[in-house]
Amino acid sequence: MIKLGIAPIGWTNDDMPELGGDITFEQCISEMALAGYIGCEVGNKYPTEDPSLLKKFLDLRGLTICNQWFSYEFTTKPLDEVKKEFIKQLEFLSLMGAQVIGGAECGNTIHGDFKIPITQRPIATKEDWAKLTKGLNELGKLSFETYGIQLAYHHHMGTMVQTTEEVDRLLEETDEKYVNLNYDCGHFHFANEDAIAALSKYFSRTAHIHLKDVRTPIMSFSYREQLSFLQAVKNGVFTVPGDGNLDIASLINIILKNNYKGWLVVEAEQDPAKANPFEYAKKGYDYINEKLKTTSYGHPQKT
Numbered sequence: 655m656i657k658l659g660i661a662p663i664g665w666t667n668d669d670m671p672e673l674g675g676d677i678t679f680e681q682c683i684s685e686m687a688l689a690g691y692i693g694c695e696v697g698n699k700y701p702t703e704d705p706s707l708l709k710k711f712l713d714l715r716g717l718t719i720c721n722q723w724f725s726y727e728f729t730t731k732p733l734d735e736v737k738k739e740f741i742k743q744l745e746f747l748s749l750m751g752a753q754v755i756g757g758a759e760c761g762n763t764i765h766g767d768f769k770i771p772i773t774q775r776p777i778a779t780k781e782d783w784a785k786l787t788k789g790l791n792e793l794g795k796l797s798f799e800t801y802g803i804q805l806a807y808h809h810h811m812g813t814m815v816q817t818t819e820e821v822d823r824l825l826e827e828t829d830e831k832y833v834n835l836n837y838d839c840g841h842f843h844f845a846n847e848d849a850i851a852a853l854s855k856y857f858s859r860t861a862h863i864h865l866k867d868v869r870t871p872i873m874s875f876s877y878r879e880q881l882s883f884l885q886a887v888k889n890g891v892f893t894v895p896g897d898g899n900l901d902i903a904s905l906i907n908i909i910l911k912n913n914y915k916g917w918l919v920v921e922a923e924q925d926p927a928k929a930n931p932f933e934y935a936k937k938g939y940d941y942i943n944e945k946l947k948t949t950s951y952g953h954p955q956k957t
Contacts, residue, residue, distance in 0.1 A: 692717060719747065720917045722747055723756050724743055728761060728785040733789055736793070743755065747801075756807075766812075771882055772811060782814060808835075821852070853905055857908065866894065866921055867893045867900050869893060872886065876891055896938065897941075910946070
């Protein structure tokens with residue numbers, strides 16, 4: 655069964671907390687549920703220190719946690735240190751009933767730096783790759799065999815795994831049983847890759863799907879003006895499915911054709927002062943739900 659979820663990043667941005675700083679956790683999850691979603695990812699305002707309280711808030715609204723970002727730092731920290739934090743997050747996700755843990759290597763990233771242009775991303779060394787793939791294999795095995803949670807690596811703008819060539823290498827050098835992909839059409843498109851071809855290519859290794867749309871004129875402006883990733887986000891490079899320039903219908907065709915069973919998560923970071931979070935969440939939900947029913951491989955889905 656395909657289930658529709660949403661990330662809280664449209665309400666409050668973890669990397670730019672000034673965006674949506676006045677929006678409460680309760681408003682965020684209430685509007686998620688009101689828009690029609692049954693699952694969500696985790697934001698910085700969630701009371702994660704008290705899982706029972708968080709679960710109560712979510713249960714009241716018919717929501718469940720489907721995934722949480724994890725910042726891997728294999729390239730800059732000892733593996734044991736990363737592993738300790740990883741286990742702590744696995745314990746939380748296990749209590750919440752999640753089956754996926756996401757995230758990307760952040761030890762050498764620029765995606766959270768407001769000043770560094772996206773074109774100045776550092777290229778990983780051979781040693782960086784060795785640390786990353788070794789660490790992912792070890793933590794992915796731990797996650798899957800001990801907790802039943804699948805590690806789904808998120809390729810991401812400004813990180814060492816951004817292009818399809820880099821995703822190819824990541825998947826070739828990791829164990830397919832323990833390391834899979836958190837596919838994101840918006841990040842592939844922003845990296846000047848073919849998001850549709852990428853989904854077809856990587857579908858067998860895809861454990862979790864983020865859907866967002868891209869405003870291509872703002873993307874082009876971001877490259878031309880040497881903007882950082884966060885500056886591009888603040889300028890509106892991303893939006894919800896159906897509101898940008900990507901062919902989301904073709905992506906949903908691939909998803910249905912391959913009998914995907916899992917979460918489709920709207921993860922469209924915008925400035926909530928410019929893009930009302932509830933309005934856009936509802937717009938994205940309605941668009942995806944309609945495409946699930948009307949694409950060539952589609953049939954009515956219980957979402």
